[in-house]
Amino acid sequence: MLLNLIKKDFIVCRAYVWFAALYGLAITIFMPFSFGPVLMSTGMNYLLLSTIHQMDDRCKGSALLGTLPYSRKQIVFARYCTSMVLFAACIAFYTVIMLIASQFSNSFKEIGIFTVEGTLLAFAVSCLFSAIFIPLNYRLGSEKARYINMIGFIGLFVLNMSSSEIFGSAGVDINVYVLASVAAAILAVSYFVSVVIYSKKDF
Amino acid sequence: MSYVMEIRGLEKHYTDFSLCNVDLSLAEGMVTGFIGVNGAGKTTTIKSALGLIIPDAGEIRFFGNSCSDHNVKNRIGVILDIQNFYEMLTLKEMKNIVAKSFKKWDERAYQGFISRFELPERKKIKELSKGMRMKFAIALALSHNADLLIMDEPTSGLDPLVRAELLDILREYMRTEGRTVFFSTHITSDLDKIADYLILIDNGRIIMQGEKDALIDSHGVVKGHAGSLNDEIKKLLVGFRVNAFGFSGLTHNKAKIHALLPDALIEKPSIEDLMLYYVRRDHDAAQSY
Numbered sequence: 001m002l003l004n005l006i007k008k009d010f011i012v013c014r015a016y017v018w019f020a021a022l023y024g025l026a027i028t029i030f031m032p033f034s035f036g037p038v039l040m041s042t043g044m045n046y047l048l049l050s051t052i053h054q055m056d057d058r059c060k061g062s063a064l065l066g067t068l069p070y071s072r073k074q075i076v077f078a079r080y081c082t083s084m085v086l087f088a089a090c091i092a093f094y095t096v097i098m099l100i101a102s103q104f105s106n107s108f109k110e111i112g113i114f115t116v117e118g119t120l121l122a123f124a125v126s127c128l129f130s131a132i133f134i135p136l137n138y139r140l141g142s143e144k145a146r147y148i149n150m151i152g153f154i155g156l157f158v159l160n161m162s163s164s165e166i167f168g169s170a171g172v173d174i175n176v177y178v179l180a181s182v183a184a185a186i187l188a189v190s191y192f193v194s195v196v197i198y199s200k201k202d203f
Numbered sequence: 204m205s206y207v208m209e210i211r212g213l214e215k216h217y218t219d220f221s222l223c224n225v226d227l228s229l230a231e232g233m234v235t236g237f238i239g240v241n242g243a244g245k246t247t248t249i250k251s252a253l254g255l256i257i258p259d260a261g262e263i264r265f266f267g268n269s270c271s272d273h274n275v276k277n278r279i280g281v282i283l284d285i286q287n288f289y290e291m292l293t294l295k296e297m298k299n300i301v302a303k304s305f306k307k308w309d310e311r312a313y314q315g316f317i318s319r320f321e322l323p324e325r326k327k328i329k330e331l332s333k334g335m336r337m338k339f340a341i342a343l344a345l346s347h348n349a350d351l352l353i354m355d356e357p358t359s360g361l362d363p364l365v366r367a368e369l370l371d372i373l374r375e376y377m378r379t380e381g382r383t384v385f386f387s388t389h390i391t392s393d394l395d396k397i398a399d400y401l402i403l404i405d406n407g408r409i410i411m412q413g414e415k416d417a418l419i420d421s422h423g424v425v426k427g428h429a430g431s432l433n434d435e436i437k438k439l440l441v442g443f444r445v446n447a448f449g450f451s452g453l454t455h456n457k458a459k460i461h462a463l464l465p466d467a468l469i470e471k472p473s474i475e476d477l478m479l480y481y482v483r484r485d486h487d488a489a490q491s492y
Contacts, residue, residue, distance in 0.1 A: 055289060063283065071273045200257060
């Protein structure tokens with residue numbers, strides 16, 4: 001049942017997967033630095049999750065799902081699972097691109113094809129992004145939330161770009177394990193917030 | 204008598220409209236017509252029953268179980284007025300999403316509908332006509348062995364041929380024992396042919412309900428000279444209209460009218476007559492209040 005809802009999300013946004021993949025490819029190739037997985041996963045997550053929410057709103061998908069034997073809690077949970085599956089797919093895609101790119105250029109080898117730290121940092125940022133993005137979309141609807149999301153995404157992009165300098169100059173040594181755990185906890189809290197918002201919605 | 208759906212004290216308040224203390228029950232094995240003019244509260248009632256709208260008060264039960272048990276929807280087929288499909292998907296993709304949601308999906312029955320309606324499974328939903336979309340909605344709603352079929356304005360905007368086809372399908376559906384249909388519409392001619400029970404809603408309140416034949420038999424449309432329309436006659440009418448040729452009105456006391464106006468013509472009312480006169484009376488009462 002849950003798998004069916006996640007699959008539905010992917011089918012609904014599949015027309016935009018190529019566009020998201022193109023973005024991911026461009027980020028990895030033209031901006032090869034250690035924050036690549038963060039930029040890529042957050043960007044692709046944003047593009048595809050916002051498409052899913054837009055399609056749901058445009059086609060009144062929530063009303064359709066409401067007539068099927070799903071609880072509202074299950075529908076919300078599936079959306080969070082979708083965001084995590086998207087993250088995993090992004091990281092896999094990033095690794096494949098890096099693997100291919102490193103055959104042609106040493107600069108990609110230097111960054112490292114797959115690093116636990118980079119992946120955990122990307123996971124933390126993706127969690128934080130979804131933790132804000134999903135309840136905001138449930139609360140405001142995809143149209144209203146789109147502009148706020150866009151600002152948030154650009155802010156995240158700028159932060160990602162300059163984070164090495166910020167953290168470096170401040171001498172902050174980020175423990176990515178702690179960061180990832182805290183982000184996962186925030187995502188869990190966000191899920192309960194979304195359930196409350198979605199449970200009160202009329203379709 | 205067992206009820207497949209029971210609504211007690213349903214209330215939903217908006218700034219410009221309210222559902223007020225709606226009570227209704229659907230008896231098993233019957234086709235219940237839920238009638239009312241546009242904006243009367245039909246869709247709000249149905250959506251509240253299905254949990255698509257969160258009511259402010261009231262209790263809703265399906266097959267004796269609370270509607271909060273989402274598993275009960277395995278026994279319900281739903282066709283809403285706006286067909287909420289993902290338009291960019293093909294029929295087959297949409298079907299796969301719906302089919303995997305139900306415990307008892309009957310692929311054979313679905314394929315039967317697909318070939319009967321000549322639905323192109325590889326076509327995108329957005330490429331279908333309104334009639335074809337309705338047929339697709341019927342195919343989805345009737346392919347999981349639902350015991351209760353809930354339809355909100357299914358015939359609205361459809362040509363007479365598709366409407367007749369839909370009624371044929373409903374008759375076939377009702378051949379299996381224990382099945383129930385709840386059919387909301389403002390096109391009452393469809394219900395003349397198929398409904399067993401009628402519920403009339405107006406301004407968010409149920410203003411009349413009963414078995415269709417009993418309601419039609421107990422009421423009459425009176426036609427007489429305008430001059431004979433005195434206060435005593437008016438009291439016996441649910442509502443009336445006066446024009447250049449005389450008056451016409453609906454009564455639920457045919458015998459007394461006949462005794463007082465032996466020359467008046469008393470005809471069998473249609474469902475539309477019942478709806479229009481009761482709704483007009485309700486509006487007049489609301490205005491005088």
